[in-house]
Amino acid sequence: MTTKETIDLGEFQFLSGETIPSLEVAYETYGEFEGDNAVLICHALTGSAHVARRPDADDATAGQARAWWGDVVGPGKAIDTTEYYVVCANVPGSCYGTTGPASTNPETGEPYGTDFPPVTIGDWTRAQRRLLDALGVGRLHAVVGGSVGGMNVLDWLRRYPDDVDRAAGVATAARLDAQCLALDTVARRAITSDPDWNGGHYYGGPEPEDGLARARQIGHIMYLSKSSMARKFGRRSAGRETVHESPPDPAAAFFPYREVESYLDYQAEKFTDRFDANSYLYLTRAMDDFDLSAGYESDADALAAFEGELLLLSFTGDWHFTVEQAEVVAEAAREADVDAAHHVVDSDHGHDAFLVEPEKVGPPLSELLENGLSGRAITDTNPETKDEDDSFAPVHTSLFSK
Missing domain, CATH: 3.40.50.1820 (Alpha/Beta hydrolase fold, catalytic domain)
Structure with missing residues (x-):
């Protein structure tokens, strides 16, 4: 049910x-x-x-x-x-x-x-x-x-x-910790510095999509590890055919548009379609405050x-x-x-x-x-409380397999 x-x-x-x-x-x-x-x-x-x-x-x-x-x-x-x-x-x-x-x-x-x-x-x-x-x-x-x-x-x-x-x-x-607090601060500033944010009263008009997109990209970098990013993207080019119609700066047409950039742009675009910028501000503040x-x-x-x-x-x-x-x-x-x-x-x-x-x-x-x-699938890493006979060894899967 x-x-x-x-x-x-x-x-x-x-x-x-x-x-x-x-x-x-x-x-x-x-x-x-x-x-x-x-x-x-x-x-x-x-x-x-x-x-x-x-x-x-x-x-x-x-x-x-x-x-x-x-x-x-x-x-x-x-x-x-x-x-x-x-x-x-x-x-x-x-x-x-x-x-x-x-x-x-x-x-x-x-x-x-x-x-x-x-x-x-x-x-x-x-x-x-x-x-x-x-x-x-x-x-x-x-x-x-x-x-x-x-x-x-x-x-x-x-x-x-x-x-x-x-x-x-x-x-x-x-x-x-202080590093995550700092990154959340930059993410929020990305939203509030977007001209369309309008002090948070943007409903019914243009929404601060660029600011929210940058905030989400910062979040995705926080959620991944160096090794997973290296394995999935490395320094590889995404190919000229994937370059956005409007390059972010004049020099972008000369340099490769990398797979990691393509991934972040894709995630940002999906996120701005489904989430509210003010909610992102409020929820990250709640997390930072705890x-x-x-x-x-x-x-x-x-x-x-x-x-x-x-x-x-x-x-x-x-x-x-x-x-x-x-x-x-x-x-x-x-x-x-x-x-x-x-x-x-x-x-x-x-x-x-x-x-x-x-x-x-x-x-x-x-x-x-x-x-x-x-439970047998629970291993306590503390040497004073762990059971030496208790072990759990899960297998690895690909981060982007789904």
Whole structure:
């Protein structure tokens, strides 16, 4: 059973203190609710509620707007929708059905634009809690998320620790490092310096597509690793026939238009067709702002009230959310006496590995949901807690095979 719905949660006060009269949340559910089998999945930065394939869905949509974890979530998949009641909700501030900057302000009849309140990951969690209340879901069997969705998971553990039995943070961290903060800053400046941005009130007129395109290209560079880019593109020319009709500068007609340029241009073009520039500003701000220890003495203190089990998955080639950053969270959990394991996946695919290598991500998640941290597909890299007889060796796949 699958559903695609939008629910009006009524008046919503953001953590900034600002209030909107109506928060609509777009969500999808998969499977049947049996009281203790609910799994909440938190999507990544530009993702949607469409986490798994539905018979009535158009999965031709580009990027994470399509069934972005369709090889992990579904009947017979790692997160098996014949066993679990899966809920995925689009977050406030996005543009895939949940109220955000592009939505109409009922008080003015015009799009909010940048009059929309600042959004935090805490607001995402609070909106998800209210949605689950409306669905009749109390305690979650598990909450799972990747990238900034993993930060969303960690926020659940500090904000509603009694509502979660098991949790998995995939390719995530307690906070972004300075390099990623800097790159996000440049991406946002690309949008706000586009003349068509118009202070965020561009609806009904030209949209800041060039700025959003540059921001997305910066993001894609962050999501890939050096080795995966070298393997896929190298320094190869894409061929004269692929050069854009309008070269970016006069000298471009003389020099080769490289495959890596072609890839970035293609991804940017697809993204500007499906995403809102203001939403990109708001969501990256929410990600940059997140700090697990905010309001607490430490990361361990933030996790101390959680009595369930926590699995961290990280990828060796990911420099956006590194193995070391995941281990910081795992160590904080152990310091707080939380049952935790950190499963490191050998991969050179960069941050995108959590999306494109389901055969590596799926088994540990399946074992966590079914058996907890005792699952045989979960290996803890901490020498004090790992089982020497426990091993898991997934195989590699091509980053661009799908």
